[in-house]
Amino acid sequence: MTRKQKRLAVILGGLAMLGVAAGLVLYALRDTIVFFYTPSEVVQKNVQPGTRMRLGGLVEKGSVTKADGAKVNFIITDMTKTMNVSYTGQLPDLFREGQGVVAEGSMDASGTFVADTVLAKHDEKYMPKDVADRLKAQGVWKGSAP
């Protein structure tokens, strides 16, 4: 091989590798992304049961009931629509009624959201801006407590 051919081989090899990497990234971005919705958006966007998503809102006051074993049921609300959530496992330290929460999982056929992860964040960052604003306007949102 001449010098020029060698150089070409190296460059082509590098480009091919970057191509493979880019392909992987695109493929992964299509299949592994999880969207964030509030209960209203779930209805609005007609999200199908079984679609993996993050559901965010406030834990409705008085809605937390403990079932058998480590199972917990509660309701997530964005003050317009509500959604029943069931979760088996330990709730995070910051989980409180009336506070912000994000649950990850999917809806079952009956419309109950079956969560496998529950994150509690006292922060409006985890809430679409309009919801946070609406909650603030209604005086429900306590702001981002420490």
Place this chain on the structure above:
Amino acid sequence: MIAEVGHFALILALGVALFQCVVPLLGAHCGNRDMMASAVPAALIQLILIYVSFAALMHAYITSDFSVQNVFENSHSTKPLLYKISGVWGNHEGSMLLWVFILALFGGAVALFGDYLPPSLKARVLAVQGSIGTAFLLFIVMTSNPFVRLDPPPIEGNGLNPLLQDPALAFHPPFLYAGYVGLSVAFSFAIAALIDGKVDAAWARWVRPWTLAAWMFLTIGISMGSWWAYYELGWGGWWFWDPVENASFMPWLVSTALLHSAIVVEKRNALKIWTVLLSILAFSLSLLGTFLVRSGVLTSVHAFAVDPQRGFFILTILCLFIGGGLTLFAWRAPNLKAGGFFSPISREGGLVLNNLFLCAACAAVLIGTLYPLGLETITGEKISVGPPYFDLTFGPIMLPLLLLVPVGALLSWKRADLGAALQRLWVAAALAMGTGLIVLMFAHRGPWLAPVGISLGAWLFFGSFVDLANRIALFRMDASASFSRLMGLPRSVLGMTLAHAGLGVMIVGIVCISLWKVEHILTMKPGDRTDVGNYTVEFVSETPMTAENYTGLAGRFRVYRGDQEIANVISEKRNFKPSGNTTEVGLLQTMFGDVYVVMGDTSADGGRVVRMYYNPFVTLIWAGAFIMFVGGGLSLSDRRYRVGAPKRRKTSLGVPAE
């Protein structure tokens, strides 16, 4: 009074930094030696001033001076001394002060130990350091002054986020920052070289130790953070692909690439333009990390304050340095003389592959980290890119790299014989296969990927030692002769061997916890027993407890192996006086794995929700990182990098390559 001194020193430091940025640069441009030399005292004075400022803030924390707003907001008089000290950087203002303090330390180190550098290069390097210092000091003085007073002073402070009250986390920020900021030296060298228009073997030899030091700090800083997340967050995992973790991981990937490409510049005078670009990128990613973490764009325990003005300011700094660096690169890089070419199958070729893989992996992480932010800004849609994305992209990109590490290290410079290199590796391959088979024998019912993954780790581990074994003629001479040869080897060879072997150890740990982790969630009442992994855990009792700055509940658990009691672990729920609750993990660490117990809330039937993990060989992850750190240290102590050595050879190597 002391706080005012600190504030005043900070403002003076800003002035000195501005001087350090402008005067030496002009001096280097006009060839004025005095102006160039002024960079050294400027860097040292700046260091002293920032030290005074930092010490003043620390004094306020240690004496719990709540008339300083920063102390009031982030400290509490009952906090143990260690956390009063770590509280200094447990908040936005203080952590930025630590950032510039470490920057000044690096600047001072270049000034003190850089006697062997050509005066113009040294002046320019220090000037670029000065410009970074100016930007960040300005940021602190304008938006994040830690010395603001409160009148009247409150009696008690708000306390530090209890999650941050932890020994590993007390030292995680300083190490991580030392890594981030250490890369600024590589950046300064790159910018200085671009202005100079000259990159040669000597340049690479000067850049490498700084990059190596930064890389070591990053390695230890990231692994401390991961260790903290493992036992403090109570989620049973060690890495979550959280944007904040990624922010520190990306500079690590690129600085690893930089370490390797600088070798090519040093030994073969090739890949020069690429290495300069990598130096700029590595520090750019550090800045990006600082921006992501400090601007409040991301929410996590790291984002102390959400303040759009600050975010905007850091974004400006970011654009200025990254944009400026890359523009200068585009303008000046074509002037750099390209080095010699080499065969694709050679040590250089292997290092190029290493760089390609590391950069591709870093790009995948970057996209996964920034894509949600970009999408939200553009469409308002919120998404989360989680572990599945990174498993699918980062994993496959890194896999070939890991396979190739032992091969690349055996190739010779310029033109190599691949067959001969592979032949020398057959022992390592056999050992790796053997390890896989042994694992398969013990764990034949588990996932098939486990033995494969462990063989990969073993391949890396044994493969790293092949070259070393060859060099010291292991088993071909008597042990004492081999040993004396070992002692005579350059430390950088030992360092490389250890670092690669450490990577292998880490891979084994990652494979084990990823594939063999046992998770168990259930409700327990005192007296209940359950199996987790090879152990049995009994819930003994829960008792109220009080400590200096929290009250809580201690759940006692007894761990059995078979019928034999081997340990007691305690998981606590703590309620900190000023702010917040945390859960402490009950952790039993053994040679073969960890039993990890987390006590939760009460359940409907009056029991406790308890979550348990058995994490086999998880400690290998941090052990591997530590071995890599030690390898870096050995390499750093190599004679080639000692201050005196390059000086003697300066005449032969310091001349430009043209």
